[in-house]
Amino acid sequence: MSEMSTLVDVRPVSKGPRPLLWRRTGFFLMLLVVLAGLFGFLGDRVGVVEGNAPEGHHLRLEYAASARPGLDVPFEVTLTNPEGLDPEVTLALTGEYLDIYETQAWYPAASEEKRDGEWLYLTFATEGQPVMVIDFDAYIQPTSRGIHDGEIALVVDGTPVDPLSFRTVLFP
Numbered sequence: 001m002s003e004m005s006t007l008v009d010v011r012p013v014s015k016g017p018r019p020l021l022w023r024r025t026g027f028f029l030m031l032l033v034v035l036a037g038l039f040g041f042l043g044d045r046v047g048v049v050e051g052n053a054p055e056g057h058h059l060r061l062e063y064a065a066s067a068r069p070g071l072d073v074p075f076e077v078t079l080t081n082p083e084g085l086d087p088e089v090t091l092a093l094t095g096e097y098l099d100i101y102e103t104q105a106w107y108p109a110a111s112e113e114k115r116d117g118e119w120l121y122l123t124f125a126t127e128g129q130p131v132m133v134i135d136f137d138a139y140i141q142p143t144s145r146g147i148h149d150g151e152i153a154l155v156v157d158g159t160p161v162d163p164l165s166f167r168t169v170l171f172p
Helices: 017-038
Strands: 045-053 057-067 075-080 088-094 101-107 112-115 119-125 131-140 146-156 159-170
Touching: 045 146, 045 159, 057 146, 075 088, 119 131
Parallel strands: 057 159
Antiparallel strands: 045 057, 057 075, 075 131, 088 119, 088 146, 101 131, 112 119, 146 159
16 A cells, blocks of 8 residues: 555645734724724714804704714703803704714794705704703714714804804714
């Protein structure tokens, strides 16, 4: 009986720095992703923009700076004026930005809503109080992805004045 070798077709092990370089590169990329997740760079984040609006008003928005589809996210507007707000105030929001949300409702409910090609106008009764907090009960639509820019402004004489800009990044 003749002996047959099982090593006849086996390729020799390649030597050199290339396989080691690829392993190290892969390891460091994976380490970078793990560290980014560990320190919160890949998760949901809340952003805040605020600024002074006309006639002594101060406008503040707390929103989702980054999120994933299907999650409840904050969207809270605070309007203040130490001298008291007008009996009715109107806010303008970029209408296209709001398309990323599945909405439940505005709290308190707007007394009037209208939309033109760019803005959604929401009118709220304030009862002359110095502070009004408006909450948007919503979550990100399951199909939404990408980067979405928006603006919010107080409306004076039918025109949005000094809008605050904000951005939401949606991860898959």
